[in-house]
Amino acid sequence: xxxxxxxxxxxxxxxxxxxxxxxxxxxxxxxxxxxxxxxxxxxxxxxxxxxxxxxxxxxxxxxxxxxxxxxxxxxxxxxxxxxxxxxxxxxxxxxxxxxxxxxxxxxxxxxxxxxxxxxxxxxxxxxxxxxxxxxxxxxxxxxxxxxxxxxxxxxxxxxxxxxxxxxxxxxxxxxxxxxxxxxxxxxxxxxxxxxxxxxxxxxxxxxxxxxxxxxxxxxxxxxxxxxxxxxxxxxxxxxxx
Numbered sequence: 001x002x003x004x005x006x007x008x009x010x011x012x013x014x015x016x017x018x019x020x021x022x023x024x025x026x027x028x029x030x031x032x033x034x035x036x037x038x039x040x041x042x043x044x045x046x047x048x049x050x051x052x053x054x055x056x057x058x059x060x061x062x063x064x065x066x067x068x069x070x071x072x073x074x075x076x077x078x079x080x081x082x083x084x085x086x087x088x089x090x091x092x093x094x095x096x097x098x099x100x101x102x103x104x105x106x107x108x109x110x111x112x113x114x115x116x117x118x119x120x121x122x123x124x125x126x127x128x129x130x131x132x133x134x135x136x137x138x139x140x141x142x143x144x145x146x147x148x149x150x151x152x153x154x155x156x157x158x159x160x161x162x163x164x165x166x167x168x169x170x171x172x173x174x175x176x177x178x179x180x181x182x183x184x185x186x187x188x189x190x191x192x193x194x195x196x197x198x199x200x201x202x203x204x205x206x207x208x209x210x211x212x213x214x215x216x217x218x219x220x221x222x223x224x225x226x227x228x229x230x231x232x233x234x235x236x237x238x239x240x241x
């Protein structure tokens with residue numbers, strides 16, 4: 001300490017640098033698009049963000065250098081994806097802090113209105129289910145004693161047994177928590193993330209309970225999905241539409 005001043009936190013510069021990466025609407029749009037968990041080409045992201053390919057290339061370079069995106073090249077195509085679950089969690093948590101008023105803007109077209117409704121009804125949030133679908137499944141797990149929310153999100157013993165009985169493998173052993181609360185930015189309530197959330201989402205898509213719709217992250221529940229979620233968790237079909 002010098003002259004009554006405390007030493008600067010060594011993390012301050014890094015945090016400011018990280019914040020500057022997200023503090024750009026084009027880069028933020030790319031990060032949100034990549035929450036679908038898939039790899040996108042630079043051209044796809046440029047069209048999504050509404051900017052020229054050369055402009056987007058500069059933005060992607062900064063995001064890759066900053067450790068938020070991972071890059072892959074196949075032939076002449078350049079693919080990028082979120083660098084990992086930690087980045088996805090960061091983007092999700094930041095997006096959930098956007099004031100509701102900022103999300104209320106009139107749709108510019110019927111297509112935009114339909115896409116917004118589909119995203120609110122059900123979507124993937126990186127690798128787990130979100131929207132009304134994600135909340136309905138989370139509530140059903142909780143009501144049946146399979147998931148606890150009173151002391152943070154945690155699968156109960158009955159919950160772990162339920163995943164095994166259904167045939168949904170839980171990949172343990174890594175640093176990722178088995179269950180984690182993720183604040184849903186449309187419902188303003190937490191849905192299930194973590195290893196269990198990712199496993200359930202993957203199984204729902206592989207088993208045909210849900211299918212992706214459009215080019216966004218939206219998913220919809222199929223008739224077989226309504227039946228299975230009703231039988232296994234008692235989720236009312238009306239909550240899935």
